[in-house]
Amino acid sequence: MSRYLLNKFLFTVDRDPALVERYRSEPIELLAWWEGTVANSLLNSHTGEASTWLAFTAEERAALAAHDHVKLFELGAHPFLTLTLFIALFERDNTEPLEYQKAYGAKLAHLSLPYPDIAT
Amino acid sequence: MASIVAVIASTHHPFYYRASTATGDDRPPFADEWTRKILAFRETLTRAKPDVLVMVGSDHFHQLWLDNMPQFLVGKAPMYDANWYNEEREFGLPRMRLNGHEDLSAHILRAGLDEGFDLAFSNELRIDHSITCPIITLRPEADLPIVPIYTNIFAPPLPQPSRFVKLGEAIRRIIEQWPSHLRVAVIGTGHLSLELGGPRQFGPHGPDPEFDRRAVEWIATGDLDGCLRAVSLDSLHAPGNATHGFMDFMLMMGVAGAGAKADYVDTLDLFHTMEAYFTWYPNGAPA
Incomplete structure (x- = not known):
């Protein structure tokens, strides 16, 4: 379980307009690129330093590749990060205000308290 | 010594700016009432004639990240870019x-450390909507200097609710000990159930x-004991998974003081969340 790395993916993609577009249109390719170049980068450091141990599980990789926000919630990804990025990906397809946001919640309707732990 | 001329606690709703500036078909049906309430709330700060604003909020994973996460952080910089x-x-x-x-940033950091709060600091802080929303609602001229204070209500493990209250009480004492003639308003934003x-x-x-x-009642009446008895890190999951932002309201109750009834209380029931606005005048209401 690498909740931190899930969050790191959501965080770094969400803050970069070009990555948001790549994740929308080519999620599998973007994810492979990200794992190869960003996953182990130390965000607040120069490029000469990197971590050596961060990796997704197969389940986490599949959830990200499939834009599966329900699975990400179940895996304990931070719900604010997931929501913010997924609104950026899909709100543009709305035909009425808040359509995507409401559908996003409805897909989680089977979940009850306590929600999955999000502590990292 | 400095005086605290207003203590203000509010929700921060990032949709207010767009709703209040929208026109024609884009203007949501609740925008007029919302704007009226905000203008009345704004007047409670304007009347206090503040010189400087201490702004309590919480970074939403913008600059503060899980590789280096402070629990409480004070900005100390000559400028803050925002949003x-x-x-x-x-x-x-x-x-x-x-x-x-x-x-004032330096004073709060020194005195806070000496009171037992191991405050982090930032000399280059880009602030987010937890602080700019109340600027937009309460002081849209954005013409007063600020001291931003960030709390962690977002990335567990979080400090206990009682710690937020104690920090608020300390902020009150610390500002009142600041050797300055300036008039300080303390403004903090959080959430009700969310x-x-x-x-x-x-x-x-x-x-x-x-x-x-219940939350509006606790805040409006200054019922810190009742609030602290009812609220725990575990209990805040029940009203909604982002309700830990209520601890910023508890911090502001600490600034206002136990038993301090708010001089101004207003709410607005909106989709998604309830808006709530509170103002205290520690030295009596301005004329």
Whole structure:
């Protein structure tokens, strides 16, 4: 379980307009690129330093590749990060205000308290 | 010594800016009432004639990240750029720049450390909508220097609710000991019941109207004992998965003081969340 790395993916993609577009249109390719170049980068450091141990599980990789926000919630990804990025990906397809946001919640309707732990 | 001329606690709703500036078919039906309430709330700060604003909020994973996460952080910089690309994208918030008040920042950091709060600091802080929303609602001229104080209500493990209250009480004492003639307003924003990214989000009301009713009562009456008895890190999951932002209201109750009844109370029941606005005048209401 690498909740931190899930969050790191959501965080770094969400803050970069070009990555948001790549994740929308080519999620599998973007994810492979990200794992190869960003996953182990130390965000607040120069490029000469990197971590050596961060990796997704197969389940986490599949959830990200499939834009599966329900699975990400179940895996304990931070719900604010997931929501913010997924609104950026899909709100543009709305035909009425808040359509995507409401559908996003409805897909989680089977979940009850306590929600999955999000502590990292 | 400095005087605290107003203590203000509020929700911060990132949709207010867009709703209040929208026209024609884009203007939501609740925008007029919301704007009226905000203008009345704004007047409670204007009347106090503040010189400097201490702003309590919480970074939403913008600059503060899980590789280096402070629990409480005080900005100490001459300027603060404000609002981020994803807030522009989702909420239509404008880029802003606010002046800092480094002398008060330094005083709060020194005195806070000496009181037992191991405050982190930042000399280059880009602030987000938890602080710019109340600037937009309460002081849209954005002409007063600020001291931003960030709390962690977002990335567990979180400090206990009682710690937020104690920090608020300390901030009150510390500002009142600041050797300055300036008039200080302390403004903090948080949430009532709120769900983000979960099954109860974006409903017709906040996810837990009964929690909201009790919360407004605690804040309006200064019932810190009742609030602390009812609220724990575990209990805050029940009203909604982002309700830990209520601890910023508890911090502000600490600034206002136990038993201090708010001089101004207003609420607005909106989709997704309830808005709530409170003002205290520690030295009596201004004429």
